[in-house]
Amino acid sequence: MSSSGSSTIRNSQEIPVTATLINDTIKQERRNMGAKQLSPKKMGLHAYVEALRTDRVPCLFFYHAEAMAVAIAGDWTDWKTIHLQREESSGVNGVVIDVPVGTHIYKFVADLGNNQEQTRQYLQYGWQYSHVTAGNENVLESPYMVITIEKPPPPRGMRRISSSTDDGQTVQRLSPRGCLWMVFAACLGCAIGIALGIIHAARTADYNTLSNRTVPTSGQLFETPLPTRNSAVALVASLYLQLSCTLLLFVLMTEDYGIPGLIATISFGVTMIFSVTGAALDGYTTKLYIQQYHKLSFYIIGLLICDVLGLLDAIANTILSYVLIWLQRGSARKRTLTKEEIIYLLLAIASYFLADVSMSVRAPFVSMENPLHFNSTSIPGTFPNNQQGLSYSPEPFANSVVGLMTTVLVAINALAIESLLVFQMFSHDSRATGFRIAFVIICAILGIFYLIAAGLDIKSVLSAVSYQGKQLDFTSIEALVALDFVGCALAVAQSVCFGILKPKKK
Secondary structure, eight states: OEEETTEEEOOTTTSOOOHHHHHHHHHHHTSSEEEEEOOHHHHOHHHHHHHHHHSEEEEEEEEOSOOSEEEEEEGGGTTOOEEOEEOTTTOOEEEEEEEESEEEEEEEEEEOTTOHHHHHHHHHTTOEEOSTTTTOTTEEEOOOEEEEEOOOOOOTTEEEEEOSSTTOOEEEEEOHHHHHHHHHHHHHHHHHHHHHHHHHHHHHHHTTTTTOTTOOOSOSSOOOOOOHHHHHHHHHHHHHHHHHHHHHHHHHHHTOOSHHHHHHHHHHHHHHHHHHHHHHHHHHHHHHHHHHHSOOOHHHHHHHHHHHHHHHHHHHHHHHIIIIIGGGTTSBOOOOOOHHHHHHHHHHHHHHHHHHHHHHHHHHHHTSSOGGGGGGSSSOOOOOOSSOOTTSSOOOHHHHHHHHHHHHHHHHHHHHHHHHHHTTTTSOHHHHHHHHHHHHHHHHHHHHHHHHHHHHHHHHHHHHHHHHTSOOOSOHHHHHHHHHHHHHHHHHHHHHHHHHOOOOOO
16 A cells, blocks of 8 residues: 555555456446545455544546556645556556545546547547646646545444534444344353353263363263363353353443443454364364264254354354444444443343353253162262262252243343343333333242242252251252342342332433
């Protein structure tokens, strides 16, 4: 890329000036010479981003007629000439130049050689002998031409609105459709993160990988040993993906595309690294398993699917965050959350991650080998897993069903609250009351579900103590009881807050 005066000339590596590009422009413009602003698709992503930042837009200047050499000069170049490149195969001339936004005048300077007939025609059309090359009757200058350069359109999903500030500047913000796609991508990322975390949490307990890296189990449900490093990387990737999606929802709520938008973009980039590492480790383990057992389990297929989906979602969110948020950091209007909305948000985030932890702790019990009939009895007891790790005291399958159903509903409820906060649904007078009443009821019901799960877990602990004839050490079921009561308290707090706190529209 080179400069002439105050103009920037794009080289062929950045924006190739091909005969196809020039001929397509000639057909659209229906003239043999002139200039046209390039569309974002034709200028490429790098030039498009630069044009949004600098307000200097790549434009194609084209000339399709007989000439020995052609150049252009304009007011933005201080009338210094810039030569057009010639395509020898087609005979067309063109150059791509960055032109500032606004209305400009320019002219062509053409060396027609000894073509006297073309010279007479050009003189009839208003061309004049060039004053730059006085005495050379072969060089002519065209009449002045006008070109109006507009700032490139914002990325798809963005729209311009009038600011409410006194200076009346034009700002940009996500349209409802663009915002909906971002919210969908964030919620999908949370769902994938939960699934990935549950699967690897189940594996960690099922094989006691905290103390033995590749000790297999006698269970029939999952038959694939998984090294500890796989579970560790995947759990970190799962947590990072969910944190990044939560941060993205917060950025959408506040419309603060500056530092929070940058952090969200970087966070998704780091998530991509963890996701690629986890997928590579699981793929390598799968290869070893196939070589040893000559088959592929349904579990490991689901594991690889979750790895790939997590990676794809992280890539999509990275691109969306960069294009739709970070690039708009200087032209977006920030929104301040009300005190009531902040309380809604904090309680929703707390309930979501509590549900995530509860699901990860409860997941190992689903992977136990038929805990309802362990040791020929329906009462849960200790699981002979070397050092009595997380799987010390398996619970009845009914507990897992109720507990997992409750935590899944809580996670969905939390994501629904955060999504509605993005669209400011709790601040609209016509809809806010209905939404608040609905969540008062939903959160109260979820609190009841948590109590039911806690009751079943307490019954399992008491049954295990009675069966063993001695006091158990701290087990996962006892941890689940504590999580159930904390979850119930959060659900009740949410229900109360939705009932008594009414956000005011700003």
